[in-house]
Amino acid sequence: MSVNVLLFKITLLLYFAATVLYLVDVLLHRDQAGRLARWVLVGGFTVHCATLVARYFATGYTPASNLYEALSFFAWAIVGTFLAFDLRYRLAVLGAFSCPLALALMIMGSAATKTTRELNPMLDSWWFPVHVTLAFLGDAIFGVAAVAGVLYLVQERMLKSKKFSTLYHSLPSLQTLDSINYKCLTFGFPLMTMGIISGAIWANSAWGTYWNWDPKETWALITWFVYAALLHGRLTIGWRGRRAAIFAIIGFLCLLFSFLGVNWFLSGAHSFKALEGR
């Protein structure tokens, strides 16, 4: 087992531990568990950074060239984003939902093949790291926005129906969740836009055309329009709260589909099968 795979497994374990601790905090109201979860997660994130670096040195290219690497990279970006938000908001309940998301991606990744192979020459470009980093950071931020959206809908439902579940005491105010939605949008949207533009420039230099209408590009564009609509609604018509939460969730579902669904159900230049050059 190579170093980077070992590190990957340690990361997976730490994320699992953090998830359990966050759930204990939220469901059983044990604050200490949440505080511990934060440190376990910081530890996991650090090991994860080391995993990516080790993978980079083992292969010589940015670790996002196959499904395993991409899932791991995505999970890394989500945890990083959550920890950044945690600095400001300190919300265990956000962790209790973000952590399992990252954990699920890691588990999917561990099921995928981890062997390193010669990089597809098409990916051997300076644009590759730029494109995937921008795209994944944007995706991760929208992932946190979707989590905040789900929490908003749960909390709003309880306040409207006047029936409160055990989760109620862990949830922050509606306004806090809504402001997370807005912050994510203002950071995530430019990143996503730049991700798409960098991809187009790269496509032009590799294939001589900016846009191929391959399924991933199409779905990315659809996703981009969803978030563009949300941003526009927020800034001009005063969309907020419930509507913004629903949009953030729909946007993230589109995004997940363009990331995973397109690979599994459709084919094209972004499919990892195609990239692995068979």
Added chain:
Amino acid sequence: MNIIVVGLSHKTAPVEIRERVAFAPTAMEKPLRQVAALPGISEGLIVSTCNRVEVYAVSREAEAGIAHLRHFMADYHGLPTEELDSHLYDYQGEAAIQHIFRVASSLDSMVIGEPQILGQIKTAYGYAAEFKTAGLILNRLLHKAFSVAKRVRTETEIASNAVSVSFAAVELARKIFDSLTDKTVLLIGAGEMCELAARHFMNNGVARVHVTNRTFERAQKLAEEFGGKPILFDNFVDHLPQIDIVLTSTGAPNFILGHKTIEEVIRRRKYKPMFFIDIAVPRDIDPRVNAIENVYLYDVDDLQGVVQANLKERHKEAKKAEGIIDQEIGAFFKWLASLDVVPTIVALRKKLEEIRRAELEKTFGTLKGLGDKERKSIEALTAAIVNKVLHQPMTLLKKSQNNPAGESYVEAVRALFDLDLPAPEGKIECLDDQVGE
């Protein structure tokens, strides 16, 4: 020495009885001194609130002490003993310790987790300390009770949710708005509960409280009190877009705020959330308003529902608190048992006898040439020294059994000679034995 308590509370006596046995806080010296002067009783403390009247005491004989306290309660207030007796409960030993821990932690209160009782017990202890009726044991007991109450408060969520309608409204607002410091409250009409809620919002840091009322003078008066603006009742709707939290309780027979009005208001606010609290009966706001996006409407029944749910939550937390109390009783009871004179005397003798034996063996080890006779006289000599040294402390300790200050001698002896906690009961045969032969 036994800790005993005799008392009555909202659970055992109606208010007509409670008010007749209450002790006035301005005149605590006399009853406290009377309790401490009762036969066999060395320390006393009286807790008197509107929900409970209890006398705690340290007594040589538990049963006799309880009987004295029962009589005292009736006699002091000029009530026939028979009338009062059925309302009085009593506890002794561990049960009494558990009782004061539960009372101080607010587990025995009418509203579980309410914070006042701890302050009331602190006041009661203040009087007992002032008039010197609290001695070594009650001092320690009360300080322990305060620390147990603090543990319960921090380790359980017994007091974390609102159990009054007006506090529940503030808590709900905190679940809608991230901060109250930039929020504006409008108080429509006047009603005691409404004003109370407005005051809670003020104390929780809202920026402004405006007031509107059909009688403008009344609005002016209240607005002045809250430091807000009085608004004419006829056009208060025009101000609604600048209001985040609306508290209403008018005597109007019909809705004063309808569905259409609020829809228009929320649009003008660009859908910034609004929280309506309708405390009026009949209601002031059309209940359909709750369905409007980013509008939250709670009427009196809704708030009462929240309060009920919170109370249930407190009862669950109370179970955890009982566990904490059980842990603490054990430690305290051990300490209390160590204050008994008899085991202390036994332990002291044992300790000195051990020292004497060890030193003798050392000496005999180096002086190999001693004959039996010499050995015997050295033994007798050391035994005599130990007995002489022990004579005065022993006499004092034995006498102190009947002395209110006795426990402090016991504690001092234990500290000075580094004596362990007493061995299990039943090994007191050498109490009056002389050391040695």
